[in-house]
Amino acid sequence: MSGRVIIAGGGLAGAATAAGLAQAGIPVTLIERETGPADKICGEFLSHEAQASLTRLGFDVSALGGHTINQLVLARGKATITTKLPFTGLGLTRRTLDEALLAHAQSSGAIIARGLTITNVSAGDDITVDIAGQTSQTADTLFLATGKHELRGLRRDAVPPQDLVGFKMYFRLTPQNQAALAHKIALILFNDGYAGLQLVEGEQANLCLLTSRTRLQQLGGKWPALLMDLCCDSPYLANLLAGAEELLLQPLSIYRVPYGYIHRPAA
Template structure:
């Protein structure tokens, strides 16, 4: 099916941010997504201060969406603990709430949505139940690759993503109000933050070898981590085994798309994958969507290579810092020293957090 405007594969944060900017400028973007309604995607649940400003540029406010305000970071490594203020308030917000709000804003601005499971892309044509072709193709499928446009995976021990959502409780509310926690393990880490509905979102990034050591069972791995790390175990309240446990395999952290062909724009995780401990995945998604739309509006399909180069240049520094932080965070020999440094050097954690934010001069989110 021929569409006169641009095609956007994926109606998540990156795709919808792009669609909003395009639609406001009079373009008629078509979002292709496998689901008619936005679900609660595995990755996300945290908006940094920079991500919040990018969201505000789309006339959406975390506060208006009921997001949980976060002002401090708490680090755990074994029995050690360190606390640090965030450079500016951040937010805990579920992907269900965020994606639905962005999707509604995109449709209200004039974008269209078609339910389609795109199986592959061939010569800028998206193939599903129908063949779709538009004036440009914007790939915003998140962690999931589309056949024909794979991202390289070369890690010998790749990262896996796990997500658990815990029901609201008085204990979790008392311990996590205003806080995001980062629990460090050998070969992985877990981030915990309250969401707008009072649930606690627990996202883990672990090496495949760590999961293999638990017999390939995510639930068994969580049980092992809870026994080995008391502070993490304290967050897994009785009955957590009944909660759904979602997973995604082989996440290509530190991937950056540096080149593309005219007409093909890579957005979000299809453009740059930052280690999740940085908490900047949503920032890259929102920033890349807006930047791609600006390039497309200014230079048409031919502007795709310039866009990809600009995004790669902006993403490279924060990804490098986040990758180094991830390597340190997963090393049990370094973890105690890192937590001690946070205590001894005021502002060190804030500096590292600031260095993992993506900054694009063309966007009003400085």
């Protein structure tokens, strides 16, 4: 690869790509709309493979204080099963990990442009990236690292199911329940979705879940009602969250989660 590269998005994919290209001597600019650290909807579980990918970039993820995870709990209704994982995972917030990886990309030689919003992308002889309030930039190669967010000018066709809604909330568990969840990732299955619960750094518990818009509408579109309904479905989840304190004023949410996009190489 040669020529100038622009990366749209400063999450894990964007920051890792920027670090790798910069380390290879390729001029790269990463454009990120957030001006600073931000929470993102994510289960925040780092597998062995993900840790290995970061290590290959010269990035020491173990230095960030993530919570080690070596067991899986699978729960549905009143049934639960616990098993050992074949590796040690990490529970680490995206707020911490994304910032550290962006800093690593910058120290590797990438240009990190923050607080900028891409408004349109067009392709001719060059790729032109329009940025709100800024001069347009051109590149030979554009990496879309926008995750579940669409980029204006390059929208993707939605694929079923289109009514999935995601939520994320941090909790402070009681000492007893924190000890019960320690070093475990819990996957709780429902008829129309699932939830993941695990500890991350700072003795926080991350609950990240996916459900249907239909279910949410039947509950008046309210987070407290949804959480109570899910706890009624899962005694395991209800027990772990008993006496817990919500750490965000309101949950993070995303609608029409785009699962199922498939890479189709140009002919």
